Amino acid sequence: GESVGLHLPTLSVQEGDNSIINCAYSNSASDYFIWYKQESGKGPQFIIDIRSNMDKRQGQRVTVLLNKTVKHLSLQIAATQPGDSAVYFCAETYGGSQGNLIFGKGTKLSVKP
Amino acid sequence: GAGVSQSPSNKVTEKGKDVELRCDPISGHTALYWYRQRLGQGLEFLIYFQGNSAPDKSGLPSDRFSAERTGESVSTLTIQRTQQEDSAVYLCAGQDFTNTDTQYFGPGTRLTVL
Numbered sequence: 001g002e003s004v005g006l007h008l009p010t011l012s013v014q015e016g017d018n019s020i021i022n023c024a025y026s027n028s029a030s031d032y033f034i035w036y037k038q039e040s041g042k043g044p045q046f047i048i049d050i051r052s053n054m055d056k057r058q059g060q061r062v063t064v065l066l067n068k069t070v071k072h073l074s075l076q077i078a079a080t081q082p083g084d085s086a087v088y089f090c091a092e093t094y095g096g097s098q099g100n101l102i103f104g105k106g107t108k109l110s111v112k113p
Numbered sequence: 114g115a116g117v118s119q120s121p122s123n124k125v126t127e128k129g130k131d132v133e134l135r136c137d138p139i140s141g142h143t144a145l146y147w148y149r150q151r152l153g154q155g156l157e158f159l160i161y162f163q164g165n166s167a168p169d170k171s172g173l174p175s176d177r178f179s180a181e182r183t184g185e186s187v188s189t190l191t192i193q194r195t196q197q198e199d200s201a202v203y204l205c206a207g208q209d210f211t212n213t214d215t216q217y218f219g220p221g222t223r224l225t226v227l
Binding site for chain 1: 146
């Protein structure tokens with residue numbers, strides 16, 4: 001079936017470095033993608049989203065890139081901080097904004113001081 | 114309140130007992146989702162409520178699972194005759210389609226079935 005997956009289950013970076021978290025999706029009909037951050041013991045927190053008519057969107061210290069040709073999504077975090085340590089999930093929906101999100105397993109980001 | 118709240122935060126129950134989990138979404142969020150998250154896993158969709166439409170129950174794993182929502186407010190997720198494999202964190206999320214596509218999650222209820 002259709003699925004969203006992540007290339008790496010864990011990522012360890014040095015404080016101050018840039019982080020890149022990758023995600024592959026298989027449903028070419030997906031038109032909306034979201035990145036969530038989940039800290040230990042908390043619910044997922046929205047970070048940034050992107051629609052399929054865009055290939056890049058920037059937020060505060062974060063950038064999401066969408067490559068529809070290879071069905072790839074990435075989250076870039078600039079100047080990674082200890083507070084960025086968390087599990088990051090990508091999610092897709094193929095039913096428009098009212099469709100149900102399908103989540104990947106997540107990537108754990110660890111920031112070394 | 115300012116965010117989505119869920120109760121209880123933790124629930125320990127014995128196998129075979131029924132449990133009821135509660136979600137209070139942000140006022141005005143017409144859509145409400147329930148997800149299950151097993152340890153170290155991603156989010157598994159369970160059920161979706163949108164306004165007065167019939168809920169999308171396609172993610173419920175068995176007939177032991179059911180959920181209700183009163184209008185556009187509180188929702189309860191009920192698990193009957195709990196099994197050990199039901200142990201997980203149950204998250205609810207609300208969404209306001211008129212302003213944003215973003216889902217706002219509650220802190221979750223950690224369910225442990227002994």
